[in-house]
Amino acid sequence: MRRLRVKEVAQAKGFTMARLQRAADINLKTIQAIWHDPRHNASLNTLDKIAKVLGVPVTDLIEDVPEDTQHASRKSKKIAEDTDTYLT
Numbered sequence: 001m002r003r004l005r006v007k008e009v010a011q012a013k014g015f016t017m018a019r020l021q022r023a024a025d026i027n028l029k030t031i032q033a034i035w036h037d038p039r040h041n042a043s044l045n046t047l048d049k050i051a052k053v054l055g056v057p058v059t060d061l062i063e064d065v066p067e068d069t070q071h072a073s074r075k076s077k078k079i080a081e082d083t084d085t086y087l088t
Contacts, residue, residue, distance in 0.1 A: 003038045003063045006050055010035075013054050024049040 010020050021031040026046060033040045034050075044058070051058045 001039070001065050001067055003065045004034055004040060004042060004047075004061060005038070005063050006034050006042075006047075006061050007038070009054055009056060009060060010050075013056075015054065020050065020053065023053045026050070 006020075007017075010017070015023070017031055017035045020026075021028055024031070024046075026049060030042070030046060034042050034046070047058050047061055051061055054061075
């Protein structure tokens with residue numbers, strides 16, 4: 001799974017969300033979504049604009065993280081519990 005690091009990198013470079021939005025010329029709603037949701041599906045074009053303003057390669061804005069295995073196991077457990085209610 002992919003996770004965006006835009007907020008962390010921007011803050012480390014001294015950018016606020018508003019300053020980054022203006023400098024990169026990105027729609028306010030888009031930058032808000034990216035800033036508050038690290039799993040937002042941002043376009044490569046948008047990430048490229050942000051990276052140029054921050055002076056970093058696009059790859060610095062993206063991080064690979066493992067899938068949420070805890071969530072998957074909870075879901076599996078619930079399904080297993082539900083099978084008890086079926087007639088056999």
